[in-house]
Structures are given as structure tokens and as C-alpha cells.
Amino acid sequence: MRDDTSAESGAENGVVPGATALPTAPCSVVWSGGHPFVLEGVGGRSRWVGVDDKGRPRFLSDSELQRRGWRLPAR
Numbered sequence: 633m634r635d636d637t638s639a640e641s642g643a644e645n646g647v648v649p650g651a652t653a654l655p656t657a658p659c660s661v662v663w664s665g666g667h668p669f670v671l672e673g674v675g676g677r678s679r680w681v682g683v684d685d686k687g688r689p690r691f692l693s694d695s696e697l698q699r700r701g702w703r704l705p706a707r
Contacts, residue, residue, distance in 0.1 A: 654694055654702065664692075664702040 654662065660671040662680070669682035669692060680692040692700070 654697060655704075661705055662697070662702040663705055664697055664700050668705070669697065669702070 667682045669680040682690045
């Protein structure tokens, strides 16, 4: 059981506390669905790369990540 569910619940329903746009710098990291996603540039396009619950690679566009909900990592 986790104690930080209040921050997660906002990201799960598409609301990102304190952030309005995804980061655009290469190698930026955001959290979505309990997993980190890293922004990578590939062939002139950027995509978010992470893993699913079973450890399989997951590739998301900016719009897919916005729909799933995301948050910046804690500093």
C-alpha cells in the first residue's frame, strides 16, 4: 500500500497538479500509471518511452500521455 495516492489520483484522471504542458527537453522524465517515461528523439520525432506493468516496452506520443495522465517526478 502506498501513502502518496493523492498525487497519483490527480494524474490518473488527466489532471496534472502544477503543470500545464509536457516537458520538451530530450531525456525529460514524467510518471504515468506508476511508471517513468523518458522523452526520446527518434528520426526527427519525439516519443515517450517506458514500460507497462509486465515490463514490456511502451511507446507513447504526447497526446497519448496527456490522455493517460502524467506528473513530474518528485524532486
